[in-house]
């Protein structure tokens with residue numbers, strides 16, 4: 284069995300997530316194989332030592348950081364086992380970096396669709412454990428739609444081999460488990476360790492153009508998004524939103540893109556097409572819609588060459604990295620970035636943005652950066668809390684918005700997961716017996732309660748606002 288690493292210099296590197304949240308832990312395991320994972324789990328059960336699995340710690344909820352016990356990094360289990368082009372199926376180990384895997388699949392002429400912005404800094408295992416999604420999830424859905432099979436080492440050290448049934452019809456027990464892999468998607472390390480993943484692949488889109496459109500206010504950007512989403516003629520692969528603060532963040536990077544000084548919002552969208560006539564068809568569809576919703580239609584940029592597309596993509600994706608850098612700065616002053624992760628049906632977006640204006644008073648001059656997956660009804664509001672007091676205020680605004688989202692048919696977390704920061708919000712989403720059933724399931728798979736303590740469920744001694752560690 285791999286020995287536990289105790290070297291403080293090595294440990295320091297595994298004790299911080301992308302937000303800069305730190306935890307408390309005694310040591311680190313870095314297994315190279317499933318057999319080693321089994322040995323480590325069994326030994327931890329006998330020693331009553333908790334174990335928190337880690338991918339690359341890009342989680343934004345403290346989920347990968349230990350509350351106690353030891354960390355189990357899957358980074359060495361990063362092999363690409365097989366790409367079966369004919370069946371459009373790939374098998375991988377959990378520690379493979381998402382962008383490396385996507386590149387290998389593309390070289391084989393296919394696509395693995397889930398595309399979180401963090402593709403270069405996250406693993407497939409982490410994606411499964413958080414049901415990661417990205418801008419193209421608007422068209423292709425989240426990780427859960429792409430997982431076909433999993434091997435799991437549960438909290439007792441037993442291996443479970445799970446395959447989703449391939450039939451359209453099924454009636455064998457509880458419907459929620461007809462695709463048993465789905466039980467482990469979003470489990471955030473609490474039920475066991477994902478040691479092998481089988482995913483579906485799809486065709487690469489023939490072609491794609493990218494557009495960025497500027498708006499004088501957020502309302503117009505939402506109206507534009509709603510109309511494009513509810514009219515089936517438009518088939519955007521992604522519709523991403525940046526607010527005015529984001530426009531200021533990207534302005535120095537814009538290089539050749541004129542951002543109108545009076546713009547208060549931007550939508551980045553992607554449209555796939557097969558041939559030139561289809562491209563013309565889509566352009567003729569998008570331009571009247573753009574003209575209808577913004578006086579800045581002449582400032583619209585359409586990119587079709589790989590270089591131009593990359594520039595627009597990079598501009599959109601620059602914002603989250605920059606925001607997380609800000610988070611690391613405010614953590615040093617006792618604060619933290621608190622981000623919403625709620626989602627609502629598109630036609631309720633105006634109500635959530637309006638509600639925010641009603642309740643934002645206590646934030647005073649705290650920096651608020653809003654961006655994200657508007658096409659999926661899922662923008663992130665990021666509050667840059669500079670002190671512990673501001674963290675409490677921002678957490679309360681986050682909780683109020685999550686409550687409102689659920690009351691409007693939405694959810695408290697659409698992609699980052701519950702982790703440690705949002706465990707109070709689980710009860711906003713589900714009735715107590717359903718949370719009880721989740722805990723009973725955890726007890727069955729992890730009877731010693733060693734797996735990822737502090738993730739998803741409240742601790743007995745939690746105060747009312749669980750803050751970053």
Ligand SMILES: Cc1cc2nc3c(=O)[nH]c(=O)nc-3n(C[C@H](O)[C@H](O)[C@H](O)COP(=O)(O)OP(=O)(O)OC[C@H]3O[C@@H](n4cnc5c(N)ncnc54)[C@H](O)[C@@H]3O)c2cc1C
Pocket residue numbers: 301335336337338339340341342343346347357377378398399400401404405406407408409410411412413414415416417418470471472473475476477478603604607698699735738
């Ligand atoms: C700049 C930036 C942009 C981001 N953009 C997106 C985005 O667009 N969409 C999105 O969904 N997320 C996004 N994220 C969040 C993050 O990248 C995802 O949650 C990602 O899936 C985490 O992967 P990871 O390998 O870093 O996992 P970690 O952060 O290390 O772990 C996340 C959780 O998974 C568990 N886990 C990890 N590996 C395993 C395993 N093998 N078995 C069992 N449990 C495991 C951990 O215990 C933890 O609970 C972003 C993060 C950053 C920093």
